[in-house]
Amino acid sequence: MHISDGIIDTNVCIAAGVVSIGLVYLSGRNTSVEEIPRMGMMGAALFVASLIHFPLAGTSMHLGLFGIAGIILGKRSFPPVFAALLFQSLIFQHGGLVTLGVNSINMGAGAFAGWMIWKTKFINENIRALLAGFLGIIVPMLLMILEFRVSGYGRGILYLFSVYLLLAAIEGVITLGAVRFIRRVKPGLLP
Amino acid sequence: MKHSFIDKYSDLDSPVHRLDPRIKTLTALCLILIIVSETRGELFPFLFYIPVIGVIAAVSRIPWGYIMKRCLVVAPFILLTALFYPLSGMLTSDFRSLGSYNHEYMVGISIFLKAYSALILLIVLTSTEKFHNILLGLRKLKMPKLIGIISALMYRYVFLIHDEILRTNMARDSRTTGKLKMSRLKVYGNQSAMVFVRSFERSQTLYNSMLSRGFNGEFPSMSRLSLKGKELLFAGALIMLVLAIRLANQNIQNYLFN
Amino acid sequence: MGSAVKIEKLSFSYTPDKPVLKEVSLEVKPGEKLGIIGRSGAGKSTLLLHLNGILSGSGTVSIDGTKVEKKSLYQVRKKVGLVFQNPDDQLFNPTVEEDIAFGPLNFGLSREESAARVKEALNAMNLEGLEKSVSHHLSLGERKRVALATVLAMQPEVIAFDEPFSSLDPEMVVQLINIIGGLDATLVVVSQSLLPLLSCCNRLAVISEGEIIAHGPREEVVKNDELMKRSGMDMSFYREIFRDYF
Amino acid sequence: MGSAVKIEKLSFSYTPDKPVLKEVSLEVKPGEKLGIIGRSGAGKSTLLLHLNGILSGSGTVSIDGTKVEKKSLYQVRKKVGLVFQNPDDQLFNPTVEEDIAFGPLNFGLSREESAARVKEALNAMNLEGLEKSVSHHLSLGERKRVALATVLAMQPEVIAFDEPFSSLDPEMVVQLINIIGGLDATLVVVSQSLLPLLSCCNRLAVISEGEIIAHGPREEVVKNDELMKRSGMDMSFYREIFRDYF
Ligand SMILES: Nc1ncnc2c1ncn2[C@@H]1O[C@H](COP(=O)(O)OP(=O)(O)OP(=O)(O)O)[C@@H](O)[C@H]1O
Ligand SMILES: Nc1ncnc2c1ncn2[C@@H]1O[C@H](COP(=O)(O)OP(=O)(O)OP(=O)(O)O)[C@@H](O)[C@H]1O
Ligand SMILES: [Mg+2]
Ligand SMILES: [Mg+2]
Numbered sequence: 001m002h003i004s005d006g007i008i009d010t011n012v013c014i015a016a017g018v019v020s021i022g023l024v025y026l027s028g029r030n031t032s033v034e035e036i037p038r039m040g041m042m043g044a045a046l047f048v049a050s051l052i053h054f055p056l057a058g059t060s061m062h063l064g065l066f067g068i069a070g071i072i073l074g075k076r077s078f079p080p081v082f083a084a085l086l087f088q089s090l091i092f093q094h095g096g097l098v099t100l101g102v103n104s105i106n107m108g109a110g111a112f113a114g115w116m117i118w119k120t121k122f123i124n125e126n127i128r129a130l131l132a133g134f135l136g137i138i139v140p141m142l143l144m145i146l147e148f149r150v151s152g153y154g155r156g157i158l159y160l161f162s163v164y165l166l167l168a169a170i171e172g173v174i175t176l177g178a179v180r181f182i183r184r185v186k187p188g189l190l191p
Numbered sequence: 192m193k194h195s196f197i198d199k200y201s202d203l204d205s206p207v208h209r210l211d212p213r214i215k216t217l218t219a220l221c222l223i224l225i226i227v228s229e230t231r232g233e234l235f236p237f238l239f240y241i242p243v244i245g246v247i248a249a250v251s252r253i254p255w256g257y258i259m260k261r262c263l264v265v266a267p268f269i270l271l272t273a274l275f276y277p278l279s280g281m282l283t284s285d286f287r288s289l290g291s292y293n294h295e296y297m298v299g300i301s302i303f304l305k306a307y308s309a310l311i312l313l314i315v316l317t318s319t320e321k322f323h324n325i326l327l328g329l330r331k332l333k334m335p336k337l338i339g340i341i342s343a344l345m346y347r348y349v350f351l352i353h354d355e356i357l358r359t360n361m362a363r364d365s366r367t368t369g370k371l372k373m374s375r376l377k378v379y380g381n382q383s384a385m386v387f388v389r390s391f392e393r394s395q396t397l398y399n400s401m402l403s404r405g406f407n408g409e410f411p412s413m414s415r416l417s418l419k420g421k422e423l424l425f426a427g428a429l430i431m432l433v434l435a436i437r438l439a440n441q442n443i444q445n446y447l448f449n
Numbered sequence: 450m451g452s453a454v455k456i457e458k459l460s461f462s463y464t465p466d467k468p469v470l471k472e473v474s475l476e477v478k479p480g481e482k483l484g485i486i487g488r489s490g491a492g493k494s495t496l497l498l499h500l501n502g503i504l505s506g507s508g509t510v511s512i513d514g515t516k517v518e519k520k521s522l523y524q525v526r527k528k529v530g531l532v533f534q535n536p537d538d539q540l541f542n543p544t545v546e547e548d549i550a551f552g553p554l555n556f557g558l559s560r561e562e563s564a565a566r567v568k569e570a571l572n573a574m575n576l577e578g579l580e581k582s583v584s585h586h587l588s589l590g591e592r593k594r595v596a597l598a599t600v601l602a603m604q605p606e607v608i609a610f611d612e613p614f615s616s617l618d619p620e621m622v623v624q625l626i627n628i629i630g631g632l633d634a635t636l637v638v639v640s641q642s643l644l645p646l647l648s649c650c651n652r653l654a655v656i657s658e659g660e661i662i663a664h665g666p667r668e669e670v671v672k673n674d675e676l677m678k679r680s681g682m683d684m685s686f687y688r689e690i691f692r693d694y695f
Numbered sequence: 696m697g698s699a700v701k702i703e704k705l706s707f708s709y710t711p712d713k714p715v716l717k718e719v720s721l722e723v724k725p726g727e728k729l730g731i732i733g734r735s736g737a738g739k740s741t742l743l744l745h746l747n748g749i750l751s752g753s754g755t756v757s758i759d760g761t762k763v764e765k766k767s768l769y770q771v772r773k774k775v776g777l778v779f780q781n782p783d784d785q786l787f788n789p790t791v792e793e794d795i796a797f798g799p800l801n802f803g804l805s806r807e808e809s810a811a812r813v814k815e816a817l818n819a820m821n822l823e824g825l826e827k828s829v830s831h832h833l834s835l836g837e838r839k840r841v842a843l844a845t846v847l848a849m850q851p852e853v854i855a856f857d858e859p860f861s862s863l864d865p866e867m868v869v870q871l872i873n874i875i876g877g878l879d880a881t882l883v884v885v886s887q888s889l890l891p892l893l894s895c896c897n898r899l900a901v902i903s904e905g906e907i908i909a910h911g912p913r914e915e916v917v918k919n920d921e922l923m924k925r926s927g928m929d930m931s932f933y934r935e936i937f938r939d940y941f
Binding site for chain 1: 219220223224226227228231261262264265267268269271272273275276278279280281298302304305306307308309310313314316317322325335337338340341342343344345348349351352353380381384385387388390391392394395397398402
């Protein structure tokens with residue numbers, strides 16, 4: 001899910017870098033002191049989740065949790081996603097430095113998608129949770145396909161990404177479980 | 192509780208270690224940018240980039256075995272994407288003779304080389320500096336303030352989560368037989384969710400204690416970063432060298448091959 | 450003489466259905482050492498968090514005449530130091546030194562002044578030589594003292610302690626009592642350990658289900674058996690054990 | 696009669712440079728109630744974690760004649776219940792009921808049997824009616840009792856407690872002492888609170904810097920002033936306070 005340096009077109013990376021800084025400001029505008037620990041904690045949770053690998057469809061995958069980030073943080077999800085990816089890049093080189101912008105736009109979009117679904121209050125909460133988790137992976141995947149295509153990869157790259165469908169399904173179920181747990185134990189966390 | 196998964200070789204001493212974290216980060220970023228923006232399919236300049244990177248890594252005294260081990264974590268993904276550059280065309284277009292994919296192969300290889308060069312530079316950067324110093328450097332380099340605060344908190348919170356995991360693991364293990372006899376998904380699920388909830392609560396308390404000591408968004412620090420002219424010169428020279436390789440590439444090739 | 454802390458009709462609840470503090474009024478004179486006791490869950494920690502505006506309910510809290518409110522937070526937090534029960538909640542910088550300097554630097558002191566404060570606080574806590582240590586590698590007793598040092602370095606007028614004695618061995622408790630006894634700030638100490646509390650506080654307040662049900666000189670409060678029983682503080686059980694063994 | 700717990704020459708260190716337990720030998724007879732005291736950082740919690748194989752150092756630990764090793768973990772953990780200092784570490788299921796049933800289910804009991812165990816444990820801890828509550832929402836005293844119930848439900852022969860009395864108010868401490876006194880398992884209790892410990896244990900062991908420096912009937916150990924002083928347990932400081940007030 002994380003694009004390393006050198007894989008896709010540099011111009012795309014630079015443009016995305018600039019846009020992502022803009023998004024950090026937009027998403028973090030007028031943040032109040034009460035919101036900060038939540039954002040930091042969510043960033044840490046995203047980072048820790050990425051440390052836990054499990055085998056899936058022949059490769060090693062890890063959870064993204066972008067759907068949950070979107071549910072809990074709403075419009076504030078972008079800065080924590082950005083910070084978590086910065087950590088991943090610096091600590092174990094998951095995703096590059098130049099591609100930080102691209103990666104955070106991709107995964108931030110996943111979180112925003114989760115938020116959008118979560119806001120649609122007329123749908124049953126369980127379904128919303130399931131969808132949020134699912135889209136949290138699918139949306140970044142779609143963006144990645146786009147970026148690879150722009151960078152000259154053929155359509156065959158679709159095969160490479162199909163494994164994420166499986167991951168997205170798993171994330172959906174996990175997000176559902178997490179939301180149900182939080183609803184029982186600490187409902188204050190869910191907006 | 193002791194945590195050793197970061198900062199492992201940051202206590203060694205070498206010219207790379209001694210560089211100011213700001214300069215080090217900026218230099219790494221510049222070098223990576225120059226190399227990854229190299230024209231696709233160009234393999235020749237890597238004859239020069241690779242030795243330069245090798246020298247930097249050697250000077251840093253980070254053991255090669257360690258660098259390779261860290262490379263391995265992301266290696267499959269890089270290899271796969273590099274491989275897919277030529278492959279992704281073949282898989283979907285009509286059959287062409289394999290020979291006509293020559294350029295695609297070259298691009299695939301250059302993607303592979305770029306990615307690895309960047310990876311090794313990044314590894315050298317992050318293993319020669321304490322992680323919190325890199326964050327401090329980034330803050331001084333005017334990264335967005337919010338990201339500065341969040342990442343400083345994250346640094347502490349990651350340990351907090353780690354602690355919670357270790358402790359609940361012990362408590363869980365002491366009521367099991369070494370193996371779980373119930374649905375593992377359910378047990379691990381509940382445990383992780385509880386760790387998540389408790390960490391959120393503790394993070395609030397921790398933040399309250401910061402507020403109590405006057406925290407207002409700025410992270411004051413006792414350690415003063417000091418820029419030395421020598422370091423600036425060294426970093427500048429390094430960037431110029433790589434840039435020169437990049438720019439001179441075409442001329443050298445013309446000279447050599449015509 | 451004014452009061453160091455003055456709380457008037459303070460009410461607070463975390464969740465709408467359950468009031469945690471109910472019209473609490475309490476006054477602490479400068480230099481006084483006040484102990485607060487009460488059952489677990491009575492609202493003691495919640496009360497402390499109001500002293501420097503971390504929480505704010507209805508009613509007023511004033512520190513040295515300054516009302517605690519949004520716009521006075523900076524001054525108030527300079528005057529009130531809060532020591533949390535769990536030192537791990539208080540130590541978040543990479544080194545002991547930076548942790549202790551965090552407060553002074555935040556309040557605008559220069560690096561040199563802060564360094565002096567750090568030195569002083571380390572001395573007062575017998576922690577010389579640990580400047581560069583990583584806080585979370587220290588023992589519990591050391592971490593508790595570092596946490597106190599982080600607050601001392603701010604030279605607050607009022608220090609509020611939450612459960613300073615819990616999980617410490619008797620020797621460390623005595624050490625801490627001596628340290629606390631030597632401070633010349635106004636003190637508010639919350640603790641379930643009645644013996645250490647009695648030896649460092651001259652006045653006591655009893656809180657029960659969010660209400661202050663007694664407040665006065667320690668002798669008066671502690672010897673009121675009915676009151677102590679009612680607030681879960683009955684020590685008579687220990688009388689025989691103590692007689693027998695000590 | 697064999698021994699419930701037999702530790703022989705147990706040594707352990709977390710980091711190569713610093714031994715935490717040094718050739719510890721200790722024997723606990725069935726039905727005995729042993730208190731372990733010692734300075735903070737002496738190695739008490741570390742010792743407890745060896746009783747059911749969470750940690751394993753050099754030397755041997757046997758429970759009721761079974762050596763604690765990888766292949767005997769199943770039997771050992773069935774026999775030894777560990778109650779951690781912080782109940783929150785132990786409670787991670789959404790409801791009290793599920794938390795208590797966790798151990799029995801893991802040891803292969805059927806749902807019916809587990810449900811019976813849950814009921815029994817709740818009764819013993821005065822927790823009836825809380826089956827469906829979310830553990831996380833209970834008060835500290837209740838959570839401590841639930842944590843104990845999760846262990847009781849496994850019907851262990853040996854129960855090891857880490858700091859059961861810390862952060863509890865005196866009333867709750869007395870409650871817990873009564874509960875502990877009524878258990879008929881072999882008990883090993885680690886605590887810094889000497890008075891409660893004395894009232895529920897008839898034997899005491901003193902650990903200092905990873906070594907057992909004394910072990911015997913409580914009177915003998917406690918009245919050895921020199922020993923108590925050496926291990927940071929000196930209570931003489933409190934004598935006057937206690938005389939004056941209680
Ligand atoms: N963050 C919170 N959210 C919701 N309720 C809370 C929160 N913190 C405390 N409470 C509740 O408020 C009440 C008072 O809690 P508080 O921590 O002030 O008690 P305390 O007197 O300090 O107890 P203890 O001696 O156990 O520390 C308790 O019923 C507790 O469950
Ligand atoms: N996970 C760990 N990693 C490294 N060192 C540890 C770890 N846990 C404990 N220690 C160290 O081992 C020693 C003994 O710790 P232990 O927790 O057993 O002490 P204790 O007697 O239970 O103290 P306390 O009364 O404070 O609980 C201490 O010096 C502690 O710093
Ligand atoms: Mg409290
Ligand atoms: Mg311990």
